[in-house]
Each structure stands twice: as structure tokens, then as C-alpha cells.
Amino acid sequence: MQVLICPDKFAGTLSAPQVAAAVVQGWRERAPADELVTRPLSDGGPGFVEVLAGPTGGRRIPVSTVDPLGRPVAGEILLVDGPGGPVGYLESAQACGLHLLAPAERDPKHTTSYGLGLLVLAAVEHGARRVVIGLGGSATNDAGAGMLAALGATPLDAAGYAVPYGGAALAAVSTLDGVPRLREAELTAATDVDNPLTGLHGASNVYGPQKGASRADVLLLDAALDHFASVLVARLPGCPAELAALPGAGAAGGLGAAVLALGGRCESGIDLVTKLIGLPAALDTADLVITGEGSFDHQSLRGKVVAGVAGAARDRGLPCVVVAGQVATGRRESAAAGVTEAYALVDHFGGETGGGLEQALTRPAEGLRQVAARLAGQWSR
CATH class of the missing domain: 3.40.50.10350 (Glycerate kinase; domain 1)
Structure with missing residues (x-):
């Protein structure tokens, strides 16, 4: 049998x-x-890289990054040769994971996705022509603002200062300084959710409470993400006009929105993994x-x-x-x-x-x- x-x-x-x-x-x-x-399977959350490593025969490359509070943490990328050039696989949970924080440290008003940006940069620096990011299990709710900053597009306030990390500060963002350093690499978000960025079914309302957000925090974060989405639409060439409402934009605290804003796409994590293995x-x-x-x-x-x-x-x-x-x-x-x-x-x-x-x-x-x-x-x- x-x-x-x-x-x-x-x-x-x-x-x-x-x-x-x-x-x-x-x-x-x-x-x-x-x-x-x-x-073994993954839908894009924790374990995404480990599940793909064996069946794809890719190289696991250690990368130094930071956790949602900016503390050093070990990450990795999986580099797999493909017909169109190397493909880099990485998971947001290695840098943004809720498991990296003690319960008392969980506060999506201040946690950042900056560490994920460092992983994406590492994949690009190693020659990846396509970067596939497994989304899930995140402690962040910053719509990828930290990731964008690490890539070279820093959110600034009206006075021209970089805003603090975290979802709450996004309400003060006026513009972006710099251009994301992706070297024309394509981005794909592997996710198991289709939530929009904002609204009743958005990132803040649905997933904010499990990351430590109070009801007042949820309202503040939802408004901040809505404002930040309008800045991304205005400042990033090719960003979809209806960014906040797109399916998958709310994945992993809005990391899906950042991928979409950079011209990437969202794919079913489970479908992607099942094909690869x-x-x-x-x-x-x-x-x-x-x-x-x-x-x-x-x-x-x-x-x-x-x-x-x-x-x-x-x-x-x-x-x-x-x-x-x-x-x-x-x-x-x-x-x-x-x-x-x-x-x-x-x-x-x-x-x-x-x-x-x-x-x-x-x-x-x-x-x-x-x-x-x-x-x-x-x-x-």
C-alpha cells in the first residue's frame, strides 16, 4: 500500500x-x-523555505537580518536555478514572525517589516531574477513600509524626516524618498489569504488583535494603512490605483500590498508549493x-x-x-x-x-x- x-x-x-x-x-x-x-507542505507561512529546500535542490544561503523590533536574527534565502534565471524563495516569518516576540512585546503599532526587506535585498544581490516571498505568521501591520525602507524607498513625513517604524506612524507619511533597489527582479507573494488591505476584512481588523492590537489600535492602524496606500499609489510608478482593495493586499499585515505596489503579484501559497514539490x-x-x-x-x-x-x-x-x-x-x-x-x-x-x-x-x-x-x-x- x-x-x-x-x-x-x-x-x-x-x-x-x-x-x-x-x-x-x-x-x-x-x-x-x-x-x-x-x-511536507506550507502555504507560505513559517517553514516555507524548509519545505521547498529538499524537493527543489536549491542552495540555502544564510542571511543576517532583524526581527520585528530591530534585533539581530538569523534568516536565509533559498536560491533555485530556473529557465529564466535564479529564483529566490524566502519567508516573511523569519524576520517578521509573531513567534520572534514575547507576548508582552507584541504591538503592531511599532513592529516593522524592515528585516524582510533585508532578505529580499540578499536574494537580489545573489542574482535572483524572481523573488517569491512566503507570507504568513507575521507580527507586523505596516503594509510593508519597513520592507520598502530596507529596499531604498524610505517613507518621509511632511517635514522630510523618516517616519518611525510600525503601522501607527504611517498616518504621517507624505512621500517616499528613493527607489526600491530590485534590479528588475520580479516579486511574487505566496499567501493563503485574500483579504484586502483595509476595511472590515482588512489586515488590521482581521489579524491585528492576534498581534496585540486593541480595538482602538485597530481603528488607528486601519486609517493609517489606508493613508499609506494612497501615498504608494501616488509615488510608486505602476502601483495599482485600487491597491487597498485588491485581494491579498492585506496578507501578513499588508505585506501583500507592498508586493503589489512594486508591480508584483499574489499567488496561492499552497498551489505554488504543491507544484514545486x-x-x-x-x-x-x-x-x-x-x-x-x-x-x-x-x-x-x-x-x-x-x-x-x-x-x-x-x-x-x-x-x-x-x-x-x-x-x-x-x-x-x-x-x-x-x-x-x-x-x-x-x-x-x-x-x-x-x-x-x-x-x-x-x-x-x-x-x-x-x-x-x-x-x-x-x-x-
Whole structure:
């Protein structure tokens, strides 16, 4: 039996390759003769570079950058040779990630995407003709203003001074000084969301609170981003006139808007990754598909990894099993998305009332191995 194992990360606990390895170990304990194929996945968030590194055969190049508060942090770019020249892959979370900040440090009024700009510059300096930026898991809400500053286009106030970093200061931006140093490299944002930059479904309203924004902060940030978008439209040649309303502009605190303003485009992160790692071919020869993520909920069914995998399995008539830390979707809506069964580590460890949640967070690899062994007993021929 050929089993295709293609999970996303379990945010905060295990990377996608670690999840896949734990499932493989558990399955082999019960059904060692089965053929297990692993294709760890990412939708553009944390782990994007790690997932692509092996299948693409690219070079991982260390890059020194800074975190959302300007502190030194290690990043990297993945350089892959392509027919049109080298392609650089990088992830915003390495410089802008929420996981880089302690809870008390999270304040999108002041966090910056400057470090991401340093990663983009490194990719360009290494000869990338196209730069693909995985967006997700960010602690920033500055519409890419920090990134633009690192690239050479510094936001200035009416007096001609550089504005402070962070989303709040964007309300005072009057113009941009300088031109982004991209050497004609094309930009692509790999993202799993299609939110606009501003408004009820924009970056500040939807994602600001999880980054530390209060209700008053959300209103301030939304207005600041709307103003900054008008400056980008006026000052960057080729910037789309309806920038703030474009799908994907609100990704990663508005980093999508900066990419679009620079003439780039937004692509589905999961679609991009699945093509690069050869997932369609692996699906064509599989008998069973196992995927998963930290929390399998209603958002999982809206363009994320699990939805993409389950839909592709359904189209091929394959059973698809989801293993997650928690499961919060109904059986009917899961089935409609192509999910045959879903298992939660919380339930495996005894449910939330029995300490299952705590154990799922502290012992995820062990839980995955045990659940996978049980699945092998049920599914293996």
C-alpha cells in the first residue's frame, strides 16, 4: 500500500517535516511493508523555505537580518536555478514572525517589516531574477513600509524626516524618498489569504488583535494603512490605483500590498508549493492520503493546506485522513471538502478535561506516532 503523507506544520510545536517524520515512524511500527511517501507542505507561512529546500535542490544561503523590533536574527534565502534565471524563495516569518516576540512585546503599532526587506535585498544581490516571498505568521501591520525602507524607498513625513517604524506612524507619511533597489527582479507573494488591505476584512481588523492590537489600535492602524496606500499609489510608478482593495493586499499585515505596489503579484501559497514539490504526481500513485495541521477548523477549509490536499484527493477518489492537534469542524463540512476522517491529538490524550490539550502541545510527536500506528492498523492492507 502506498501512503502519501503531506502535512502542514503544527504551529508552535512541530515543523511540517517533523510532523511527517512522526507519522512515518508510527505507521512503520504497525505496517512496515507499506510504501510511505512524504511531501511536507506550507502555504507560505513559517517553514516555507524548509519545505521547498529538499524537493527543489536549491542552495540555502544564510542571511543576517532583524526581527520585528530591530534585533539581530538569523534568516536565509533559498536560491533555485530556473529557465529564466535564479529564483529566490524566502519567508516573511523569519524576520517578521509573531513567534520572534514575547507576548508582552507584541504591538503592531511599532513592529516593522524592515528585516524582510533585508532578505529580499540578499536574494537580489545573489542574482535572483524572481523573488517569491512566503507570507504568513507575521507580527507586523505596516503594509510593508519597513520592507520598502530596507529596499531604498524610505517613507518621509511632511517635514522630510523618516517616519518611525510600525503601522501607527504611517498616518504621517507624505512621500517616499528613493527607489526600491530590485534590479528588475520580479516579486511574487505566496499567501493563503485574500483579504484586502483595509476595511472590515482588512489586515488590521482581521489579524491585528492576534498581534496585540486593541480595538482602538485597530481603528488607528486601519486609517493609517489606508493613508499609506494612497501615498504608494501616488509615488510608486505602476502601483495599482485600487491597491487597498485588491485581494491579498492585506496578507501578513499588508505585506501583500507592498508586493503589489512594486508591480508584483499574489499567488496561492499552497498551489505554488504543491507544484514545486511534485505533489500531483505523488497523489496519482497513492492509495491513501494523510495530511494535517495544528488546528483543523473552519479556516482550514478556506484555501489552506488541508483544504488543498483534501480536495485533490477527493478529485482522484482517494481517502484522505486528517490528523490535527485539535479538530473543530463538523463531519458534514469536512466530508464536503474531501476529508474522510479527522483525528485530534487532544482527544487521543483524553480530551481537554483530561489534560489532553496540554499534552497535545507538549507531546505532539509522541501523539502523532501513536495515532499513526492506530491508523495503520485500520487502513493498511
